[in-house]
Amino acid sequence: MVANTHEQEFETQELLINMGPQHPSTHGVFRMVLGVDGEVVTDVVPHIGYMHRGAEKLCETMDFRQGVGYMDRTEYLANFNAELSYVLAVEKLAGIEVPERAQWVRMILCELNRLSSHFMFTGAFGTDVGVFGTAFVYSFREREVLLDLFEEITGDRLMYAYFRPGGLAWEVPDNFESRVHEVLLSAERGIRDMDGLLTQNEIFLARTKGVGAISAADAIDWGMSGPSLRASGVPLDLRRDDPYLYYPQVKFDVITGEAGDVFDRYHVRLKEMRESVRIIEQCMERLADGPILPERLPRMLRTPPGEIYERTEAPRGEYGIYLVSQGGNRPYRLKIRSACLSNLQALRDMTIGHYVADAVVILGSIDIVLCEVDR
Amino acid sequence: MRGIVRAMATTLGTFVRGPVTREYPERHRPIPQRDRAFPLLLWDFDTDEPFCTGCHACERACPVECMTVLMKDNPAHTSLGGTSKRRKIIDKFWIDYARCMRCNICVEVCNFDAIAMNNTWSGHEISVYDRADLVMDLPQLLAQHKAGAIDEWVAP
Amino acid sequence: MNGEIFGFEINIWLDALARLGLAVGLMTVAAMALIYLERKVIARFQQRLGPTRTGPAGILQSPADALKLLGKEDLRPKNADPWVFELAPYFVFVPIFLVFVAIPFAFGWQIRILELGLLYVLAVSSINIVGWVMAGWGSDNRYAMLGALRAAAQGISYELPLVIALVAVAMVVSLPGDVRGSLNLGEIVTEQGHIPYIVWQPLAFVIFYVAMLAELNRTPFDIPVGESEVVGGPFVEYSGIRWSMFFLGEYTALLLLSLLGAAVFLGGWAWPLGETVAEQNEILGVLYQFGLTAAKTGFLIFTVFWVRATMPRMRVDQLMAFSWKVLLPLSFAQILANGLVLVYGWPDVLLLLASGAGLVLLAVIIDRAVKRPAERPGRPSGALEGEAAT
Numbered sequence: 001m002v003a004n005t006h007e008q009e010f011e012t013q014e015l016l017i018n019m020g021p022q023h024p025s026t027h028g029v030f031r032m033v034l035g036v037d038g039e040v041v042t043d044v045v046p047h048i049g050y051m052h053r054g055a056e057k058l059c060e061t062m063d064f065r066q067g068v069g070y071m072d073r074t075e076y077l078a079n080f081n082a083e084l085s086y087v088l089a090v091e092k093l094a095g096i097e098v099p100e101r102a103q104w105v106r107m108i109l110c111e112l113n114r115l116s117s118h119f120m121f122t123g124a125f126g127t128d129v130g131v132f133g134t135a136f137v138y139s140f141r142e143r144e145v146l147l148d149l150f151e152e153i154t155g156d157r158l159m160y161a162y163f164r165p166g167g168l169a170w171e172v173p174d175n176f177e178s179r180v181h182e183v184l185l186s187a188e189r190g191i192r193d194m195d196g197l198l199t200q201n202e203i204f205l206a207r208t209k210g211v212g213a214i215s216a217a218d219a220i221d222w223g224m225s226g227p228s229l230r231a232s233g234v235p236l237d238l239r240r241d242d243p244y245l246y247y248p249q250v251k252f253d254v255i256t257g258e259a260g261d262v263f264d265r266y267h268v269r270l271k272e273m274r275e276s277v278r279i280i281e282q283c284m285e286r287l288a289d290g291p292i293l294p295e296r297l298p299r300m301l302r303t304p305p306g307e308i309y310e311r312t313e314a315p316r317g318e319y320g321i322y323l324v325s326q327g328g329n330r331p332y333r334l335k336i337r338s339a340c341l342s343n344l345q346a347l348r349d350m351t352i353g354h355y356v357a358d359a360v361v362i363l364g365s366i367d368i369v370l371c372e373v374d375r
Numbered sequence: 376m377r378g379i380v381r382a383m384a385t386t387l388g389t390f391v392r393g394p395v396t397r398e399y400p401e402r403h404r405p406i407p408q409r410d411r412a413f414p415l416l417l418w419d420f421d422t423d424e425p426f427c428t429g430c431h432a433c434e435r436a437c438p439v440e441c442m443t444v445l446m447k448d449n450p451a452h453t454s455l456g457g458t459s460k461r462r463k464i465i466d467k468f469w470i471d472y473a474r475c476m477r478c479n480i481c482v483e484v485c486n487f488d489a490i491a492m493n494n495t496w497s498g499h500e501i502s503v504y505d506r507a508d509l510v511m512d513l514p515q516l517l518a519q520h521k522a523g524a525i526d527e528w529v530a531p
Numbered sequence: 532m533n534g535e536i537f538g539f540e541i542n543i544w545l546d547a548l549a550r551l552g553l554a555v556g557l558m559t560v561a562a563m564a565l566i567y568l569e570r571k572v573i574a575r576f577q578q579r580l581g582p583t584r585t586g587p588a589g590i591l592q593s594p595a596d597a598l599k600l601l602g603k604e605d606l607r608p609k610n611a612d613p614w615v616f617e618l619a620p621y622f623v624f625v626p627i628f629l630v631f632v633a634i635p636f637a638f639g640w641q642i643r644i645l646e647l648g649l650l651y652v653l654a655v656s657s658i659n660i661v662g663w664v665m666a667g668w669g670s671d672n673r674y675a676m677l678g679a680l681r682a683a684a685q686g687i688s689y690e691l692p693l694v695i696a697l698v699a700v701a702m703v704v705s706l707p708g709d710v711r712g713s714l715n716l717g718e719i720v721t722e723q724g725h726i727p728y729i730v731w732q733p734l735a736f737v738i739f740y741v742a743m744l745a746e747l748n749r750t751p752f753d754i755p756v757g758e759s760e761v762v763g764g765p766f767v768e769y770s771g772i773r774w775s776m777f778f779l780g781e782y783t784a785l786l787l788l789s790l791l792g793a794a795v796f797l798g799g800w801a802w803p804l805g806e807t808v809a810e811q812n813e814i815l816g817v818l819y820q821f822g823l824t825a826a827k828t829g830f831l832i833f834t835v836f837w838v839r840a841t842m843p844r845m846r847v848d849q850l851m852a853f854s855w856k857v858l859l860p861l862s863f864a865q866i867l868a869n870g871l872v873l874v875y876g877w878p879d880v881l882l883l884l885a886s887g888a889g890l891v892l893l894a895v896i897i898d899r900a901v902k903r904p905a906e907r908p909g910r911p912s913g914a915l916e917g918e919a920a921t
Contacts, residue, residue, distance in 0.1 A: 017673050024762055039677075039847050066438035069478035130844025132750055134386060137577035141395055155411035155492065155528075161478045169479065170530035173409070196385035197841065200378030203751050204843045205901045353907040356677070357754070357846045376894040378901075379842075386576050386841045396580045 014042060017356070021050050026363070027124060028370030032347070039355050044348045048341075051374035059334040064090045064165050064301045067331070072159040074336060075372045077120050080106070080113040081314040082372075083163040088244060089310035089321040090165040094303040101290035102167035107245045108180065108283045109153070109162070110312075111276045115187050116146040117315035118269045118276075121367045122194050125266060128364030129207050135197055142190030149183045165301055167293040177284060184277055191273050199267065208263035212350040212362035215260060222349065223342040226317025227268045228366055232260030238313035250282040262358075262365040269367070302329050309337075316340050316367055336375055340368040403496050408528045412498020413472050414481050414490050416513070418521040422459045424451060425517055426489030429465040433481035433490055441474035442481070443467075468516060472501065472509040482529055491527035493519065550642045554631045562782035563593035569782075569836050576840035596775075603771035608671060611768065615669030620769070620776035622662030627783045630656045634790050635716050637800045637820035638809060648716035649701055652791060653694050656746075659780065660686035663755065666765035666777070678764020681847055682755035685745055688851055689752075692858040693742035696735040699865045700728050700795050702873065703882060711873055720799035724806055727798030731882045732869075734889035736796045738862050740831075743788045745850070747781065749835060751842035754850055785832060793827035800824045857896055861889055 017034045020026035029050035035043030055074045059067045067090075068083050075082035084106060091098060119139040126135020147157045153172050154162040162169050173179075198204045214222075219232040229236055237254040239247040255271040257264025303325045311320035317339025324333040343366045351359045397404055414433075419426045429446030447466035451457030481490050492498070497519065503509055519525050541549070567582070567590060574581030582589030607616055633648035635641040645651050660683055667679020704713040704722050713719060719728075729736045745752040756764040766777050793799055800820030809816025845853070868885035871877070 015673060017677070036677075039681075062438055065480060066436070066478070069438055069476055069480075073476075126843070130750065130753070131842065132573065132839050134389075134577050134840050137579060138389070141578060151410060152407040153409070155407070155409040155479065155494075156477060159477065161480075169483070173407075193385055193389065196388075197382050198843070201382045201841075201843065202376065202378045202897055202901045203845055204382075205378065206849055207843055207846055209901070210907075355846055355848065357844070376897055382841045383837065386837065389578050390576050392578060394575065394580045395578045398580070398583065 012037060019359070020047075027368055030363075030368065030370050030373075032359070032363070034351075034356060034359055036356055039357075041351055041354055041356060041359050044351045044359065046344065046347055048344070048370070048373050051370045053375070055375045056334050056336055060331055063329040064303070064331075067334070068163060068165075069159065069161045072161055073371065074338075074375050075314065075316075075319065075369060076158060077117045077369050078113050078315045078319075079158065079160050080109045080163070081312060081319060083160065084110055084245075085310055085312045085314070085319050085321045087163045087165045088312065089308050089323045090301070090303065092310060093306055093308045093323060093325055094165065094301060096166050096297070097294055098167055099291045099294060101288060102292045103245050104283050104287045105168060105172055105292070106163060107247070107250075108280050108287070109150075110245075111280045111283070112146055112149070112180070112183070114276045114315045115273055116143045116150075118273050119143040119146070119187075119190060121269055121315075122198075122266070125361075125364045125367070126194075126198060128360050129198075129204060131197070135194065138190060138193045138197065142187050145183055145186045149179055152179065164293070166297050167291075171292055177287070180280065180284060184280060187273070188277060191270065191277075195270060199270065205263065207357075207361060208266060208365075209261060210259065211262045211354060211358050212365060213259050213261040214346055214350050218349060219260060219346065222346040224317065224346055225339050225342060226313065226315070227255075227272060228265055228317065228343045228346075230255060231257035231264035231268045233258055238311060238318060242311065244310075244312055246283075246286075249286070250279050252279050262361055265365040265367075300329050302327065311337065314339060316369065316372070317343060319372075336372075338372045338375060340366075340370075340372045344368055344373055406494065406496065408494055408526070410492075410494040410498075411477050411479055412493040412495070413475055413477065413501075413511075414470055414516075415493045415498075415519055415525060415527075416465075416468065416516040417489055417491055417525075417527060418517055422451070422461075424449075424459060424461070425465050425513075426487050427465040427468065428461055428463045428487060428489070429468070430463075430486065432484045432486060436480050436484040438478060438480065439474050439476050441471040441476075443469040465513065468513040470511050470516060472511060473506050479530070488529055491520075491525070491529050493525060494528055495519075495525060497524065550632075554642060555628055558628060558631060558783050558786065559779060561786055562779050563597065565782045565786060565832065566596070566778070567593045568832075569839075572833065572836045573840045576837065600771055600775040605771040605773060606768070608768050610671040612669040612671070615665045616768075617669075617773070619662050619666035619669055619765075620773045620780075622665055623659045623780040624662075624776045626655050626658035626662075627780050627787060630787050633716055634787065635720050635794055635799060636790075636824050637817050638721075638805070639717075640817065640821075641717065644717055645715070647714045649697060649714040649719070649795075652716070653690075653697065656784070656787070657686065657690050659784070662780075663765050666769070670765065670768040672768050674762050675765045675767045678755045678767070682748065682765060684847070685748070685752065685755060685850060688854040689742040689745035689858075692738050692854060692862045693746060695859070695862040695866060696732075696738040696742065697791075697795060699735040699862065699869050700732055702866065702869045703728070703731060703879075716794055720794050720801050721806075722801075723798035724801045727796060727802045729796040729798075731879065732796070732865070732886050733883075734861065734865050734886040734893070736792075737890060737893065738858050738865070739792060739796065740834075741858060742854075743792060744835065744838065745854070747785050747788060747835075749785070750839040751845045752850060753844055754847050785835065786828070789828045789831040789835070790824070792831050793824060797827040797831075798823075799827070857893065861893060865889060 015036045017036050019034060020031035021029040031047040033045040034041050055070050059070050062070060067086060071082040071086045072079040119142055123136040123139030127133065150160060151157045154160040214232055216232045216234050219229050220234060225236065233256050235254045235256045240254055252275045255268050255275060257268050305325055305327045307324040309320055309322045311318050318337060319339055320337030322335040322337065323331050326332040347363060347366065350362050354362065417426050429444050431444050434442045434444045444465065445467040446463050449459055449461045449464035451459040452462055453460065479492060482492055520527065570592065571581040582592035585591040585595045607613065630652050632642045633645045633651050663682040664679045667675045701714055701719065702712050704719050705711050706713055706718060706722065748755050766774055769777065800823045805820050805823055808819045865886060869882060872881050
């Protein structure tokens, strides 16, 4: 009875809290409006589109070489992977055979890029969970080393524009192999530090276990992909299931989680980094001298009319390029299937019913790149 | 409790390892030869004129249309009593650094190896108060290579 | 009535003013030094350099920051409650400084020797929660409001284990003449000449330390000011001098509670050999005792920085559960065990055994709690049918 009268006397009110687009924990310019009952989230309304720059439309006015540079800008944390999807689509449509060496180098660079992207994730995620910058600095310490290597190869730290339809823009430097080994050592040190700092930490476990869980069926329904999907226990990895480059020739495990909660999404990524190191080591053994571009490549690439969908396993999931060509040197229509956008759809489902503090962690665990969401 | 102890040990380990910071404005990291800052024009020391003939190849290939090129008859051509073999030469050249996306395509399409990406710190440390100051004209584009400050790298 | 300071007799009001001025001045400088040290120490933990630009190794960073903050405009949001908003910093700032009156630095070196010093310290230091709530309420900002409510809940919940852990020590203080129990901080320290109380009461120390982190709103309990959630909590609308007062208050509180911890648990100026040295040479003794206090306080502060560089932030429900379900019962159990030992006159070793067993229990509880994943507190997935919020 007493509890009843209290309920009548105290009228609770739902409070709307605006997070973003200028908030320390929204990655990029993302805005979500949280309906809050006390500390519990009752509603989430995400607002996207702040970063829309019309990359797809722009690409329709670019020839195939120019388009590579724009792919960099859609996915600024996994540029090599984004470029790869695009050049693979163009190559398949134009029927270009890519030399072996170029393929291996592409694989190495994509996996290195996966490492640097996942480092970015672990760092930002650590900050979301509340580690005062330490996780961030550990990650960026090693990411910096990776970017140094990318700069030595491509000349730029972020916007590489290095892959070309047909192969690579230019040959890798002479000390490539020794440098990659150095970088792998430091990356392993970074993974070890990260692991030590977070994985077993009781407070971290308390914050992440059981938070933002999503079942395998729901995850598939929302169209999630990549580590976020694998954390729910769906062993889908395009490198294995829809292979491209020479992935069938290397050995690696597809990491899956069980509960699909925030901790699994973190742990899957951390383990995946170790797998990436494994893949790169195998690639380095197979890397042989050879040309990096096909012998006969037209000065201005033209494709026959047709359409194609080419997808690759980017660090955040399935990054797909749907390319329609009506002949000529530029796409008639280009559609980017963004992994982040699909993963972000599940945010509401994951967040409702959790605490405000969890909303931040869940958003962090999806590992969105707003540039890729909005394109 | 083990995890907390392990985390504390990890941070103590990095405490002992020492800082990894590069103090940027005081110490410039040596940047690799392939570094791409912004495009520059190269100077032909043999004939004392730019390599560029103003052929518009880069202008057409530029994805962001940041270049403007004007060509003229070369007054130093052999037919006019000069020493140069270039019939045409660059008259005016503007590159809007604020628009350039540093994709290196202009360097790749150039038939005369007349343009290269700046691979020194001077290419990165250009900040101005007015966007219009980022539109570089021909003398500005040529100045650095003419002064011998650039060891250019053009993709083979 | 005349007071005495440094051997000079002066009017009692002047005396009070001089003591207050000394406390405020010294503590402000100390807080600024702490801010600098924290930045440097945490930078080292993160393999960074910390401040380097202002002065040699950046030691002028804090004065520079202070000057900058003084020069900034003191903004007040239009919808803020003017009185509550403007008075809030004082409610945070003043009580913390008042606490220093009772803290012993060396033998006979405290601003006032209070018979109920411990009680005074605890009573006065908890007033600053009012300031936090005022700041959150007065700002008319939702982040601030959330932060203030969190601060209030947290402050009240952790005040209890903190007090009870200290009471556990106050119980077992053995004074000359076979009297047990004292609230006089000077006596508590003096009695630790041979063995500091952390040895007899490790559980109480751990509870004190955890509750101290929570009282100070420091990682892993920095929920009220969580940068990634409520963007600085109650201080979100403050700027300039008022904001710096909050900041100063926070660091002074850190210094204060570390001093208290050093005095009550680590033996303050008395252990080891504090009195022996003082008997040999008076001036050397005072210096040595100051050094001991500083070293122990410094160690505690360093561990606070260390924890801050390492730990993620806890969640608000976990924080409350940890206080009410774990720390509070354990601290009561500690008191109960102490009481039994004292009443029946059992040997003191039992104090250590009981406390140590409690410590093991604490570790086990934390380990077991983590294995159970958290459940969704709010409505389950049925809630998705509702309309959008905006």
